[in-house]
Amino acid sequence: MTDRKIPVTRSSMPPFEEYVEEIRGLWDSRWLSNRGALHRRFEEQLERYLGTPHVSLFANGHLALEAVIQAAGLTGEVITTPFTHISTSHAIVRNGLEPVFCDILESDLTIDPGKIEALITEKTSAIVATHVYGYLCHVDDIERIAKKHGLVVIYDGAHAFGETLDGVGVGNFGDAVMFSTHATKVFHTIEGGIVTYRDPSAFPSLDEIVNFGFTGNDEIGYIGTNARMNEFEAAMGLCNLKYLEREIASRRMASELYAQRLSGVPGIRLLRPQEKVTYNYAYHPVIFDGFKYDREQVLKRLADRDIFARRYFYPAVDRAECYNGRYAHYETPVAQYHADHVLTLPLYAGMAPEDVERVCDAILR
Ligand SMILES: Cc1ncc(COP(=O)(O)O)c(C=O)c1O
Incomplete structure (x- = not known):
């Protein structure tokens, strides 16, 4: 007899009945996307769980990263690393920015803070670095460099959902953090992405970019995209969070x-x-x-x-x-x-x- 297959990963599933219970109301409300009741409840629960004042939800982690980079209004060059998912640099490039590749540390494979400053030019506007496999970037060193040079810091925290550093939720470091909640992640919403941030004024268009840039019924203030999380995904998140x-x-x-x-x-x-x-x-x-x-x-x-x-x-x-x-x-x-x-x-x-x-x-x- 041959052995069973061992997959690289396997999605976690909440109890079936609990998921059904969570989505039951949708058959009455018929409100399936565009910030429905589950979406709003999920956002509130995430703010509590992650210990961050602001949370925005997206259709996936990649679009979340693209959107937060756009909302930050970055220009020119962005320092990042080559040891990350292609999504990180695609999000930079698809915003019309130039990736500048910094090397990583052997100890935890995150961006090497000692090599960042040599890459900063007058065109540099941000550092977009990844918490690789949930190993955290050296956030204090990065913050010091960013402050000195007036740079925005956005973390790709696709792998770091729910982690803490010295008791502080990882979503609190940098100007913003993106978490992927793809089906293969520790915590998932089937497809999904989350952005956490402390200062909404730093990302004034974030919640509009997600919905084509609509700022009113007939007003389109930004060149946005469609990156909305739907109610079935929010329901999966609400169920999975309990476990x-x-x-x-x-x-x-x-x-x-x-x-x-x-x-x-x-x-x-x-x-x-x-x-x-x-x-x-x-x-x-x-x-x-x-x-x-x-x-x-x-x-x-x-x-x-x-x-x-x-x-x-x-x-x-x-x-x-x-x-x-x-x-x-x-x-x-x-x-x-x-x-x-x-x-x-x-x-x-x-x-x-x-x-x-x-x-x-x-x-x-
Ligand atoms: C480091 C990193 N960034 C971004 C992404 C993109 O996330 P998503 O698949 O939710 O779009 C991933 C996906 O695995 C990732 O590993």
């Missing part, structure tokens, strides 16, 4: 088992947890750094055993075909190295310990 702590605890168990089996193995590097951060255990990245098999061989060994890991992020964003030759070249050796050496292992709530063992056996034996 989030349990989901995170379950992922944590699997993640700790991986760490036990894989730490100390020659040629395998694991990222060390950052101090004062409570994680959501979104991913379990492993760096194959002189291991007896290289990353591609490990990926194949796993796939041959019906286990699906992911090269994430690969290729490095600046190596994507669509960016080829379009922007200035920046040396980012740490990002390039990790794009070629990292795998994220299967991880999801309810992952059986035997499945974690099977993944580890397939790597190690």
Whole structure:
């Protein structure tokens, strides 16, 4: 008998009856999108859960990032990194801005604050950096640099929903933070995105951009888009929020088992947890750094055993075909190295310990 498939991830589902109960009212109200009752209730719950004063909801994380960059009114160049989802730099480029690629830190794969200032020119307007796998950017150093040079800071927190730093919700750092609530994320709304921010005056058009830029019934003040979250998605969020702590605890168990089996193995590097951060255990990245098999061989060994890991992020964003030759070249050796050496292992709530063992056996034996 062959073993079951182990997927790279698996969407969490709330109890079916609870979801049905949540959407039942829609058959009476017939209000399915455009800031319905569930959307508004979900926003309020998120403000409480994330501990942030303002939350705006979107159809997905990518459009949320595009919208907040547009609403910030950025110009010229934006400093970002090549070790992130293509969405981060696409959101910059699709706003007519130029990405400037900064290298990352080996310790947590986030933007290297020590390399930012050398990239700042008179055209720089912002830093858009990613909390990679839920490892947080060095927010204090970044804030200091941003203040000194008058830059906006927007975090791509697609991986960092619900995390805290020293007890403070991660949505409070920088001028704004985007969280993706895609079906594969720790917390999801099927498709969805969230932007948190403290000062609405910094993003005056955000809630209009989401709806084509309408500022009144017949007034269109901004060149917006359609990035609305619908009521079925908000209902999924309301249901999933109730189970989030349990989901995170379950992922944590699997993640700790991986760490036990894989730490100390020659040629395998694991990222060390950052101090004062409570994680959501979104991913379990492993760096194959002189291991007896290289990353591609490990990926194949796993796939041959019906286990699906992911090269994430690969290729490095600046190596994507669509960016080829379009922007200035920046040396980012740490990002390039990790794009070629990292795998994220299967991880999801309810992952059986035997499945974690099977993944580890397939790597190690
Ligand atoms: C770092 C990062 N940014 C942005 C996105 C885009 O989010 P979404 O898929 O919700 O559009 C993702 C998606 O996985 C991501 O990993």
